[in-house]
Amino acid sequence: MPRLSLTAPEVATTTAAITTSLTTACANLSTATNPFSALATAYGSAAAASAGITVTALAGTDADARRAANAARATLRNAFDAVWTDPDVYAVLLAATDTPPADEEEARFRSSALALMLRLGAGLTGEHRLAAKDLQEKISAMTSQFDANLNGDTTAVEFSIAELDGVPDSLLPLLESRGDDRYAVPLKRPTLTPTLQHAKSSATRKALYRAANCQCLAENGPLVDDILAARAALATALGFDSHAHLKTSAETVRKPDAVYALMDSVAKGAKPKFEAEISALVELKATLIADGGLVADDDAEPAAVHPWDLSLLLREHKKRAFAVDDEQVKAYFEVSAVIAGVLALYEHVFGLAFERVADAPLAWHPDVAQPTHRHFFLDLYPRDGKYSHQCVVPLQPSFFDAVAGSQRLPSAVIMGNMTKPTPSAPALLRFFEVHTFVHEFGHIVHALCSRARFPLFSWAWSIVPWATGCGVEMDFLEVPSQALENWVYQPAVLARLGAHHVTGDPLPEDTVTALVAARHVAPGIRYTRQIAISAIDLIMHSGGPPFVYPPWGIAAHSVEDLVAQVYAHLGLPPPLPSTNFVASLFHFTSYSATYHSYLVSEVASADCFTLFAHNPLDQAQGSRFRELILAPGATVDATAMLAAFLARPVSVDAFFDSVGFTSSDSG
Ligand SMILES: [Zn+2]
Incomplete structure (x- = not known):
C-alpha cells in the first residue's frame, strides 16, 4: 500500500x-x-x-x-x-x-x-479513426461546457416575504436577501426543494418551477441538440445502431429493448397506484385550499394537480400518513454503537472477521480508522475541504501482479460525512444516516471480497481515474448495497444496530412499523417519474429527431416535444410550454442513455433480498451471497451471478411487492 x-x-x-x-x-x-x-x-x-x-x-x-x-x-x-x-x-x-x-x-x-x-475507437484506422477522434473531442468539449454552464449558474428568483408565506424561517438565511423584505431563491437543491415543498402560494411555486425548468436553457438547449447529434454520429462510426445501443452493450440489459420491456412492465404495474395517489393528492389539495395551507392564486385549474404542486402535496401527504418523529428515532442510534453494530452484522452474515490495526502509522487524519488485512479505512466525519457526500473509494484493485508473482489484495475507504461525537456529547444519527452507512459498508464488503485476477474486474467506479466502465456493470454496481439496505427495515437487525443511548431500550415496535411504512411515500408517482426520465433519456439517444418510440405512440420533433409526449403517455401532469428540464439535467452528461440503471438495480436488489426474507441474518444465504454475488467482481456477467444466486432469472415480483404494485405477468 x-x-x-x-x-x-x-x-x-x-x-x-x-x-x-x-x-x-x-x-x-x-x-x-x-x-x-x-x-x-x-x-x-x-x-x-x-x-x-x-x-x-x-x-x-x-x-x-x-x-x-x-x-x-x-x-x-x-x-x-x-x-x-x-x-x-x-x-x-x-x-x-x-x-x-x-x-x-x-x-x-x-x-x-x-x-x-x-467502443472507444481504438480499432478504427485511417480517416475513420481521425473522424471518430474529432467527434470524441467535440463531445468532450461540449459536455464540459454543459456542466460548466450548470455548475456556474447563479439564477435566483426574487419574491417578497409575503409571497414566500409557508417557507420555514430556518430557510431564510440560505436565501439571498435583496432588502425591503425581499428574498431570492437560488435554483440549487438545498433552497429550491424546500421552497417548492412549503410555499403556500401557487403563483410562487409555479414561477420557481418555470425558472428551474428553464435553467441554462438558452446555453444548454442548443448544446443538448449538438451533443445528441455528435453521440449518434460517433456510435455509427463505432458500428453501433445508436448511442443507446453503445451504452447498453456494457450493461446487464445489453440492449435498449430489454430496458423498454422493463419500463413498460413497471409503468403498467405502477398505474393503479399512481392513479390512486394522484386522486388522493387532488383531494388533499382541495382540503389544503379550504384550510389555507395552499393558496391557489394564478391557478386556472385548482382542481388539478400541477407539477409545481407535487413537492408541497407529497410533503403534506407524508406528514399526514406516516408520522415518524426523527428526533425520537435518533435517540436509538448513537454513532459508535451503529458502527460497531454494522460491522458485527456483516461479519456475522458473511462469515468475515474485521480486525482493527491499532498501532498502524497515521493514514491521513487522526479521525481515520486504520487498516486491517484486506484493508479498509473509515473516514466517517466531515472536515473543511473534504469531499462533502458519502461514497466508497477503491484504493487498490484486486489483481495478480505478474512482476511480483503474487495476488494484490483489494482495499477501499468510506468517505463519509456522518454526525461526529464530541468528548462531552454522543453523536446521534438520523435514520437515513444509519441507512446510508449500511449501504456504503455494503460497497466496502463488495470491493474487499473480490478475488479478481485482472484489475478491470475489481470493484471500481468513475471516482478513481482508472475505472473503465467495463468492470462491474453500471446497472449492477449498486445492487448488492441496495439489497443489504433492506436490513434496516428488519426488527431483528435494528435490534443489533441500536438501543436507546440512555435507557438501553430497543426501538419500540410501532416506531419500526412507522419507519417501514414511511420507506415508500407515493411509489406510484415516484417510479412513474423515474420511468419518464429513463424513457426520455433512452429515446433521445436512439436516433432522431424525430425522436420516436412507436409502441408508446411517440414521434417528437424536439426534446421539449419528447418530454411532453412521454409525460402524456404516462399520465404525468404536463410540463409548462417552452421549458425543458434536460438542459439542466446533470445526468445528461454523466449518465447518458443509462438513467434506467436506477430502476434496473432496484428491481434486482429487491429480488436478491427475497432469499433473506425468512431470516435476515441467515448465514447460509450470506455465504452464498458472498460467493456468488460479491467475490466474482466482474469476472462473471451480473445476469449470470443473479441467476446463480436466485436459482432463476430476475423477476419484478419482489420489487412490485415492496412498493405495492400489481403484477399482470412476472416478466
Ligand atoms: Zn452506492
Whole structure:
C-alpha cells in the first residue's frame, strides 16, 4: 500500500511516475511474453499507485496538496484512458489472441479489453479513426461546457416575504436577501426543494418551477441538440445502431429493448397506484385550499394537480400518513454503537472477521480508522475541504501482479460525512444516516471480497481515474448495497444496530412499523417519474429527431416535444410550454442513455433480498451471497451471478411487492 497522504510536490512526482509507467508499458507491450498479463499488471500497479492522489484530492488535510491532487486527477484520467484508445496497443493485443488464454478469467479479460477498445475507437484506422477522434473531442468539449454552464449558474428568483408565506424561517438565511423584505431563491437543491415543498402560494411555486425548468436553457438547449447529434454520429462510426445501443452493450440489459420491456412492465404495474395517489393528492389539495395551507392564486385549474404542486402535496401527504418523529428515532442510534453494530452484522452474515490495526502509522487524519488485512479505512466525519457526500473509494484493485508473482489484495475507504461525537456529547444519527452507512459498508464488503485476477474486474467506479466502465456493470454496481439496505427495515437487525443511548431500550415496535411504512411515500408517482426520465433519456439517444418510440405512440420533433409526449403517455401532469428540464439535467452528461440503471438495480436488489426474507441474518444465504454475488467482481456477467444466486432469472415480483404494485405477468 503506497502512502495515502501526499504533499503538493509529491503529487507532481507521483503523477509523472504513473504516467511514465503506463506509456512505458504500452511501448514495451509488443515484446512481452503475454501482452494481456503484462498490461494488466502495469495497469493494476498504476491504479494502486494513484490511490494517494485520489485520497489527497478528496480528503487531504493540506489545501495546496488538495488543489494539486484535484488537477492531477484529470491528468491521470487521460493517462489511463490513453491505454485503451491506443491503436498500437489494440494491434498488439489482437495479435496476441493467436495464443490460447491461460484460463477462463484471462479469456474474459481478453474479450472485455478488446470490446472496451472497440467502443472507444481504438480499432478504427485511417480517416475513420481521425473522424471518430474529432467527434470524441467535440463531445468532450461540449459536455464540459454543459456542466460548466450548470455548475456556474447563479439564477435566483426574487419574491417578497409575503409571497414566500409557508417557507420555514430556518430557510431564510440560505436565501439571498435583496432588502425591503425581499428574498431570492437560488435554483440549487438545498433552497429550491424546500421552497417548492412549503410555499403556500401557487403563483410562487409555479414561477420557481418555470425558472428551474428553464435553467441554462438558452446555453444548454442548443448544446443538448449538438451533443445528441455528435453521440449518434460517433456510435455509427463505432458500428453501433445508436448511442443507446453503445451504452447498453456494457450493461446487464445489453440492449435498449430489454430496458423498454422493463419500463413498460413497471409503468403498467405502477398505474393503479399512481392513479390512486394522484386522486388522493387532488383531494388533499382541495382540503389544503379550504384550510389555507395552499393558496391557489394564478391557478386556472385548482382542481388539478400541477407539477409545481407535487413537492408541497407529497410533503403534506407524508406528514399526514406516516408520522415518524426523527428526533425520537435518533435517540436509538448513537454513532459508535451503529458502527460497531454494522460491522458485527456483516461479519456475522458473511462469515468475515474485521480486525482493527491499532498501532498502524497515521493514514491521513487522526479521525481515520486504520487498516486491517484486506484493508479498509473509515473516514466517517466531515472536515473543511473534504469531499462533502458519502461514497466508497477503491484504493487498490484486486489483481495478480505478474512482476511480483503474487495476488494484490483489494482495499477501499468510506468517505463519509456522518454526525461526529464530541468528548462531552454522543453523536446521534438520523435514520437515513444509519441507512446510508449500511449501504456504503455494503460497497466496502463488495470491493474487499473480490478475488479478481485482472484489475478491470475489481470493484471500481468513475471516482478513481482508472475505472473503465467495463468492470462491474453500471446497472449492477449498486445492487448488492441496495439489497443489504433492506436490513434496516428488519426488527431483528435494528435490534443489533441500536438501543436507546440512555435507557438501553430497543426501538419500540410501532416506531419500526412507522419507519417501514414511511420507506415508500407515493411509489406510484415516484417510479412513474423515474420511468419518464429513463424513457426520455433512452429515446433521445436512439436516433432522431424525430425522436420516436412507436409502441408508446411517440414521434417528437424536439426534446421539449419528447418530454411532453412521454409525460402524456404516462399520465404525468404536463410540463409548462417552452421549458425543458434536460438542459439542466446533470445526468445528461454523466449518465447518458443509462438513467434506467436506477430502476434496473432496484428491481434486482429487491429480488436478491427475497432469499433473506425468512431470516435476515441467515448465514447460509450470506455465504452464498458472498460467493456468488460479491467475490466474482466482474469476472462473471451480473445476469449470470443473479441467476446463480436466485436459482432463476430476475423477476419484478419482489420489487412490485415492496412498493405495492400489481403484477399482470412476472416478466
Ligand atoms: Zn452506492
